[in-house]
Amino acid sequence: MQNILSVLWPSFLVAGIAEGVFFTLIDPRELYLLGEPVHFSSLATYSIGFFCFWAICAASSAVTCYLLRTAKKPDDTDRGA
Amino acid sequence: MATPLAATSKPVVFVEQSLYQVHEKVYPRSVTGVYATSRWLMVWLTQVLFYGLCWLPWNGRQAVLFDLTARKFYIFGLVFWPQDVIYLAVLLIISAYSLFLFTAVGGRLWCGYACPQTVYTEIFLWIERKIEGDRAARIKLDANAISMKKLFLRASKYGAWGLLALWTGFTFVGYFTPIKALWGSVFNYSLGPWETFWIIFYGSFTYVFAGHLREQVCKYMCPYARFQGVMFDPDTLTITYDAARGEPRGPHKKGEAYKTQGKGDCVDCSICVQVCPTGIDIRKGLQYECIGCAACIDACDQVMEKMGTPKGLIRYSTEHAIAAKWGWEEIIRHVIRPRVLVYAAILWTIIAAFIWGIVTKPTLRVDVIRDRAVLAREVEGGMIENVYRLHVMNVSEAAHRYAITVSGLPEIDMVGDRIIEVPPAGDQTFTVQVRVPPESGKKGSNVIYFDVKAMADENTAVREKATFLQL
Ligand code: SF4
Ligand code: SF4
Numbered sequence: 114m115q116n117i118l119s120v121l122w123p124s125f126l127v128a129g130i131a132e133g134v135f136f137t138l139i140d141p142r143e144l145y146l147l148g149e150p151v152h153f154s155s156l157a158t159y160s161i162g163f164f165c166f167w168a169i170c171a172a173s174s175a176v177t178c179y180l181l182r183t184a185k186k187p188d189d190t191d192r193g194a
Numbered sequence: 195m196a197t198p199l200a201a202t203s204k205p206v207v208f209v210e211q212s213l214y215q216v217h218e219k220v221y222p223r224s225v226t227g228v229y230a231t232s233r234w235l236m237v238w239l240t241q242v243l244f245y246g247l248c249w250l251p252w253n254g255r256q257a258v259l260f261d262l263t264a265r266k267f268y269i270f271g272l273v274f275w276p277q278d279v280i281y282l283a284v285l286l287i288i289s290a291y292s293l294f295l296f297t298a299v300g301g302r303l304w305c306g307y308a309c310p311q312t313v314y315t316e317i318f319l320w321i322e323r324k325i326e327g328d329r330a331a332r333i334k335l336d337a338n339a340i341s342m343k344k345l346f347l348r349a350s351k352y353g354a355w356g357l358l359a360l361w362t363g364f365t366f367v368g369y370f371t372p373i374k375a376l377w378g379s380v381f382n383y384s385l386g387p388w389e390t391f392w393i394i395f396y397g398s399f400t401y402v403f404a405g406h407l408r409e410q411v412c413k414y415m416c417p418y419a420r421f422q423g424v425m426f427d428p429d430t431l432t433i434t435y436d437a438a439r440g441e442p443r444g445p446h447k448k449g450e451a452y453k454t455q456g457k458g459d460c461v462d463c464s465i466c467v468q469v470c471p472t473g474i475d476i477r478k479g480l481q482y483e484c485i486g487c488a489a490c491i492d493a494c495d496q497v498m499e500k501m502g503t504p505k506g507l508i509r510y511s512t513e514h515a516i517a518a519k520w521g522w523e524e525i526i527r528h529v530i531r532p533r534v535l536v537y538a539a540i541l542w543t544i545i546a547a548f549i550w551g552i553v554t555k556p557t558l559r560v561d562v563i564r565d566r567a568v569l570a571r572e573v574e575g576g577m578i579e580n581v582y583r584l585h586v587m588n589v590s591e592a593a594h595r596y597a598i599t600v601s602g603l604p605e606i607d608m609v610g611d612r613i614i615e616v617p618p619a620g621d622q623t624f625t626v627q628v629r630v631p632p633e634s635g636k637k638g639s640n641v642i643y644f645d646v647k648a649m650a651d652e653n654t655a656v657r658e659k660a661t662f663l664q665l
Contacts, residue, residue, distance in 0.1 A: 122415055137279050140265060155263040156371070156388045 120178055124170030131166045132159070219336070220409055220473035222319060223329035223465070227492025236307045237316050245361075248368040253591060253618075255372075262370050266619065272552065273589055273619040277559060284548050291544065293418075295537045297425040299529055300510075301432040302486035305419065311411050312485065314362075314404035315471065318355055325351045329468060355405045356397075363397030409472040412485050423482060428513035429528045433486055435466075435477045435508050436516060443477075446501065459503050466490035466508060476508055557590040560646045562660045565625070570663040577629040579609075580662050585623045586646060588616040595649045600628055602642035603635045603662060613649070628662060635664045 141158035144151045151158055250257040252270055259268045267274040274281060296303050305312060326332050326347050338344055367389055368376050379385045385393075403411055412419050426432070440460035446452045460477070467475045469489040474481050476490050488510070495505040515525045565581035573579045588594050595615050600608045610626040628642065639661040648654035 126417070137276060137282070140276070154386070154388070155265075156386065159262055160388050160391070 116178060120171055120174040124167055124174045127170045128163060128166035131170070132163045135166070136162065218473065220471065221329045221332050221468075222471045222473075222489070223468040223493075224323055225469040225489045225492045227495060229488035229492050233307055233312075233316065233487065233489075237313050240308065240310075240313055241317070245365050248365055248373045256374070258369065259372060260370050261372075268619070271591060272555075273591075275559070275587060275589065275621075277561075277587075278555070281548070281551065281555075284544065284551070288541070288544055288548060291537070291541050294425055295534070295541055297422050298427070298430060298537065299534055300486075301426065301430050302419075302422060302484070305412065305422075306486035306488060309485075311403060311416070312471075312487065314400055315408050317358070318404040319471075321354050321358070322351055325354065352405075355401055359397040359401035359405075360393065361397075362400045363393040363395070366396045367392050409483070409485075412472060413483050419482065419485075427533075429531055431510045431512055431525075431529060432480055433476060433484060433488055433491060433508065434480065434511040434513075434516055436506070436511070437477070437479075438516070438519075440477065440507050459498070459501075459507050461497065461501060463497055465493045465497055469493040555589065556656070557588070558594075558596070558646065558648060558654050558656050559587040559589055560644065560656045560658045561585040561587075562644055562658045564660070570665050572632075572665065573627075573629065576632055578632055578634075578665050579627050579629045581625060581627050582644075582660060583623055583625055584644065584646075585621060586614060586616055587621040588618065590654075591618050593617050593620075594651075594654070596646050597649055598626070599645045599647075600626075600642060601645065603630050603640055605634055606630050606642060606662075630662070630664070632665065635662065637664050639663055 136159060141151060141153075141155050141162070144158065153161070247258050248256065252268075255268060257268070257270050261268065265276055267278075293304055322332070326335055335344060335347065364376070364380075365373075370392075371389060376385070376389065379389075407415075439458060441458045442456065443460035443462040444457055446457065446461055464475075466477070467473070467490075469492070470476070471487060471489065472483045472485060474483045476484065491506075491508050491510070494508040498505045498507055512525055512528065514520070514528060518524075520528070561584070563583045563585065565583060568579075568581045570578055570580050584598065586596060593615065595613055598608075598612050598614065600606055606628065607630075608626050608628050611624060614622055614624060616622050640663075642660050642662045644658045644660060646656045646658070
């Protein structure tokens with residue numbers, strides 16, 4: 114649980130920033146999805162956008178977390194550290 | 195860890211597996227005093243603004259509305275378009291910089307008085323106290339076995355929290371979609387799926403953060419709490435326990451001349467620990483968990499008053515001041531140090547530039563976009579035509595008629611509207627075909643100009659450059 118939250122929370126913050134920057138610069142009405150203009154309501158586009166950002170950031174945090182946890186600690190090596 | 199209940203002889207410590215960390219539940223005791231009053235003032239101020247501002251009308255619309263669908267931000271008389279992102283950027287810089295300055299001068303003033311986390315925790319705690327009683331009653335209630343009374347109290351508390359949280363979520367969404375329409379759609383069950391979702395999402399956040407996580411947000415989740423330490427220096431005002439005066443701590447007997455017996459002013463009543471929303475003991479020195487709420491100052495001052503000793507055993511002071519036993523004048527002289535003056539000067543410069551920028555914000559904006567489909571083509575009469583889309587944005591609060599002309603090449607002319615009308619704070623996109631004879635200009639790209647002028651006001655005019663492709 115703690116791990117899940119320490120992945121989800123920072124990615125939530127970063128996703129918020131990413132969302133703000135992205136949609137300030139890009140109008141959701143000018144986006145294309147699989148070659149078709151996006152036809153959702155703006156609010157839906159913003160929301161879906163946010164959750165995509167969140168998911169991407171969370172994935173990155175999760176990989177970091179996993180790598181850190183499974184890394185060999187310095188004191189595990191035979192040479193010592 | 196010190197037991198939070200040193201005063202009642204048996205230490206009761208509830209360790210709960212909370213959402214974020216294993217921690218001891220903190221039961222802040224209510225406190226009154228100068229700082230508690232200023233904290234409540236800030237709660238009122240920020241929340242009257244937050245819950246109220248979205249209902250304020252202005253020129254027939256909502257005074258403050260971040261209209262995401264139309265991609266326009268309204269703040270009273272000002273309308274911001276995506277093109278105005280620079281203002282937002284400068285505003286962010288100003289906020290960050292102010293936070294920096296305030297932290298260097300007064301420590302965690304933001305955390306203690308203005309941060310939504312503190313403010314909502316304060317409100318939720320108030321509800322909790324009204325329903326379940328103060329600290330001792332709440333500790334007892336938690337320890338009690340389940341009974342009808344406990345269930346009832348719990349249900350009322352969670353219910354009241356839930357209502358407030360929902361209202362907060364609703365208000366939040368009301369800043370992004372017009373709140374009156376939103377309120378109407380609640381009643382005829384036509385609330386959109388995403389609006390509903392965000393109301394519940396933001397509401398749940400408020401509920402969990404202010405009701406359950408509380409100090410854990412400050413301790414484990416807040417990035418600012420972690421790095422605020424680097425903005426501190428020995429002349430920063432922080433909540434400080436005057437150990438030289440208080441120690442050695444211990445109870446005093448009535449009328450006892452405790453000083454002659456080598457005792458300090460602290461009577462070790464632990465009230466300062468009981469009122470602390472983060473559950474720390476300020477007498478151990480400055481800790482990063484301390485959010486600077488000054489509750490312990492109020493609490494200790496009351497104790498000191500009762501004991502007949504001077505107030506201020508715990509007080510706002512600086513590291514230097516405590517070491518050198520400075521008075522207020524000396525402290526202030528050191529607080530207003532070169533670093534602070536330089537910060538303040540820079541901050542005021544940016545603010546002045548920002549205000550100047552807002553005041554001189556253009557009231558008309560034009561974007562010229564070449565038609566993507568057609569580059570250049572020959573039309574009737576052998577003329578060469580290029581097609582453009584003009585996006586005319588009326589950033590003023592009045593409707594305007596604009597005249598459009600094109601220039602830059604011999605015999606240049608345009609087909610399409612020459613006069614357009616744009617509503618207040620509105621915009622219009624329309625297509626114009628620009629034509630020149632084939633001998634006009636050079637082969638390839640030529641520079642041309644579109645002039646857009648407000649018909650009622652000579653000074654509102656914009657000239658936009660564009661390229662014309664000659665065949
Ligand atoms: S409230 Fe004041 S007197 Fe009481 S324990 Fe805290 S510091 Fe000492
Ligand atoms: S130590 Fe005092 S100022 Fe710091 S959080 Fe606790 S009560 Fe507030």
